[in-house]
Amino acid sequence: MNPAARPDQPVLLPSSSAWSEDARLVGDTFALVGAAAATTFDDTRFLLPPLTWTIAAERVGDCVTTDHRPENLRVLLLPTYAADAVWACHTALVQAAEPDDDSEHLNALLTDYLTAVHDTNLRGLTEALERVLAVLTLDLPAARPLITHLVLKTEVSQEDRAALDDVLEAWREAGVAC
Template identity: 30%
Template sequence: MAKQRADSPCVLPGDPAWIHDARYVQDILASLAAAAAVAHDYGDPEKYVLPHLPFQVAADTIGQIRSDLPPARHDTVYLMALPAFQLEALWQVLGVLQRARDADEDATEVLDLVRDYAMRCCLPPRRVDDVVSDMERILAILSLDIPAVHKVSTTLLLEGERDDAFRSARDELFAAWRAAGIGP
C-alpha cells in the first residue's frame, strides 16, 4: 500500500459503511491520545510510542470523514480533500498499531490499551488484528493511487462530462474497493 501524494484528492465510495463501521477505531485512537497525553504529563512521553497529537489527529480525521459523507448511495463516488498532515497521522498510527500487534516491546502499552478496549468496550468484541485491518482498510481507501482515481477526480473537479471513460474509471474504483473488502 503506497502513501498518497499530498496533492491528490481522495475518492471515496458512495456507501459510507467502510468508515461508519470504523467508529470503534476512532474511539480507540482517542483513548490512545488521552493516554499518551497523560504519559507525557507524567514524564514518560514515549510510553505510547508517539506523542498524543498523531493519535488525536487520526481519531479526528476518521470522525471528520464519518460526519462529512452524505447518506449512502451505492452507485456514487465522492471527492474529499484531506491535508497531508491528516494522512500522515493515520499512517503513523497504523505503524504503531502494527508494531503493537507484532509484539514490539516498545509498543507494549499500546497493545495493552488496544486489546483491552477492543475486547471489553466493543460489541462484538474485536481483536487487535481487527483494529489493524480496519485501519489498513481506511488507508487503502484514502490512499488508493491508480489511474482510475486520477480520471474520476479530474472529471469531478473540473465538472467534466461523465462519459464512457469516466464510467469505466468509476467501475475500476468499485472493483478495487471490492478487492479491499469494501462495497457490494
C-alpha cells in the same frame, strides 16, 4: 521527490455502511489512544505522540458518512501530514500486536478497549485500518478526472464511469465494502 514536498491528495471515499463502520472504529480508537497519550505527558508510552494519534483520528473520522446510497461517492482532500500520521499509527498497531517493552502500554489499552467497547481485537482493528488505508492510498490515474467532475459537479463521461468501475474493483480487491 522530497517527502515534505508531496502534494495533498484528493481521495474518493465509498459510501457503504460497512466502510463507515471501519472508519468509525479506527477513528474512535485513535482518538482514545490520543487522549490517553495526552494524559501521560509521555510521547513514547503509546509509541507515538498524542498529536499523531489525534491527527489520524480526525482525518479518519472525516471519512465516515451517514448517506449510504451506492451512488454517493465523496471526495476528501488528504493532507500529506495526515496520511503520514495514519501510516505511523498503522506501524504502531502492528508493533503493538507483538507486544514488547515499548508497546506493552498500547497493547494493554487497546486489548481492553476493543474487547469491551467494540467487540473486536487488535487484529480486527488492524484489518479495518488496512481497509481504510486501501481507500486513502488508492491512486488510479484514470480516477483523477472522475474526482474533478465530482468536485465541480459536471457531467460524468463514459471514461469517468469506466474509472469508477476500476476504483470499485480495486476497493473490492482490498476487502473494502462499497
